[in-house]
Amino acid sequence: MKLRVELEGRDFLEVECEGDDVQTPGRVLNVSMIGCSQFMDMMQKMKKHFGPDVSAWPLPEGTDHSSILLREMILKLRGEWKFPYSEAELCHCRSVPAQVVDQAIIAGAHSTATVTRQTSASTACGTCRPQVQKIIDYRLGKKAS
């Protein structure tokens, strides 16, 4: 099984694990990554300080895209990833996919106003705005559980 986190067109981290159950991934078999210098520096430093087992690394507390992506991978490897939204489309008025909103947040849109400006989500009835805020909070580690 492969787990992947990415900022599309920019950075990705893919981990190949034993087994097929994404909720309880097995031993890490292979790690692949490509990214900007910040992302690669962070990964090298984490590996140097905490060893090759990504699942044993501490959760990054930063809000930069590298920290957000790495936090997602560590939580996935621990079977603790609980993304707070499950439907493909987040904003039904503007037909904005949840993935588009999520990618904007990873890239630095950390307020509902910024997400709205960048994606058009929440520009009509506004009922999706609380969901956008939940994803922001989860991505920034405010509600990680």
Ligand code: FES
């Ligand atoms: S559902 Fe997003 S603005 Fe209405």
